[in-house]
Amino acid sequence: MKKILLGATCVLLAAGCYTPLNNSGVATTKPWLEISAKRTDFDGSQYDSCYRFNLRFFPQEAAARLDLVDSCISACCWRSEKDSVTLDFNKNFKKDLARYGKAYYFTPGQITLGVSHSNLVNTTRVTTQPKGIIKNDGRVKLKYKLVEDPVRLAQLAQDEAQARVRQETKEKWEREEAQAAAQLADRKALLAGAKAILQRTQGGKIDHYFYFMNKNYTKQGWTFWLGERQLAVTPTSQKDVYTVSCKAFVKLGEFPQHLRQNTVPCGIWKVNLQDATATPANKLAKEIVNLQ
Numbered sequence: 001m002k003k004i005l006l007g008a009t010c011v012l013l014a015a016g017c018y019t020p021l022n023n024s025g026v027a028t029t030k031p032w033l034e035i036s037a038k039r040t041d042f043d044g045s046q047y048d049s050c051y052r053f054n055l056r057f058f059p060q061e062a063a064a065r066l067d068l069v070d071s072c073i074s075a076c077c078w079r080s081e082k083d084s085v086t087l088d089f090n091k092n093f094k095k096d097l098a099r100y101g102k103a104y105y106f107t108p109g110q111i112t113l114g115v116s117h118s119n120l121v122n123t124t125r126v127t128t129q130p131k132g133i134i135k136n137d138g139r140v141k142l143k144y145k146l147v148e149d150p151v152r153l154a155q156l157a158q159d160e161a162q163a164r165v166r167q168e169t170k171e172k173w174e175r176e177e178a179q180a181a182a183q184l185a186d187r188k189a190l191l192a193g194a195k196a197i198l199q200r201t202q203g204g205k206i207d208h209y210f211y212f213m214n215k216n217y218t219k220q221g222w223t224f225w226l227g228e229r230q231l232a233v234t235p236t237s238q239k240d241v242y243t244v245s246c247k248a249f250v251k252l253g254e255f256p257q258h259l260r261q262n263t264v265p266c267g268i269w270k271v272n273l274q275d276a277t278a279t280p281a282n283k284l285a286k287e288i289v290n291l292q
Helices: 002-016 093-100 150-219 283-290
Strands: 033-040 046-053 056-058 084-088 102-107 110-118 123-129 139-141 143-148 223-235 241-253 260-272 277-280
Touching: 033 123, 046 110, 046 123, 093 102, 093 150, 150 223, 150 241, 150 260, 150 277, 150 283, 260 283, 277 283
Parallel strands: 056 139
Antiparallel strands: 033 046, 084 110, 102 143, 110 123, 223 241, 241 260, 260 277
16 A cells, blocks of 8 residues: 555656746656645645736637736736636627728637646645647647628728818818917007007007097097097908908096096008008098197
């Protein structure tokens, strides 16, 4: 009986020690099975370990079908919580086919890996189903075919064409909006320039006109309050030539407590942006220029 046990132990030792020890000091039956950590009792006997499958897939699209963490490939799993893992390569096949109109179908569709440990020989064992599907260096080579759904592909092509038309329409609208905004900004700049030229060249004359007006009303015993001045700019048929109409808001009355609000014109002017000049365009503007 002792000879039988001794012989069995030797066989187990031979089976468990042909691969190098992992970092945790535990031997495995496959080089691609890694033991990252272990748990031992007071006697030093292992009762749990965290294992990881160091696998490489061909084609690489097969790996995209897996949760690499849950499958114990990119992270280790504790054997006490999960001693068996099933790699399901066709789990999302129908979903991908319905979504993209084409999808890879792998054979075999599933690989099951079982993990167990023997404290007798300090070796963690892994079994695979189907057998031999995983090479000794961790390569997993699957057969595959690309399955296509012509109806779904046609629908996707139509959706893509419609999306492209919508995008092109949006981009055209954005370009037109940008051009319109730029034109508006340019127009505002030109209008502001016309106002500035009038203020710079004839502003003093216009101020003198209102001063003269206030002086005359004061002589009559009236109250004259000058308010905000307003300039309205309109383009002419000539390039860079604008007409600027001037008016001011005033309050006027014989008694300060009973003033009436009114508007007083201050001339119509012709402004040339090229030579930065403002000349009278009506009788009142000419009078303002000639006012002494």
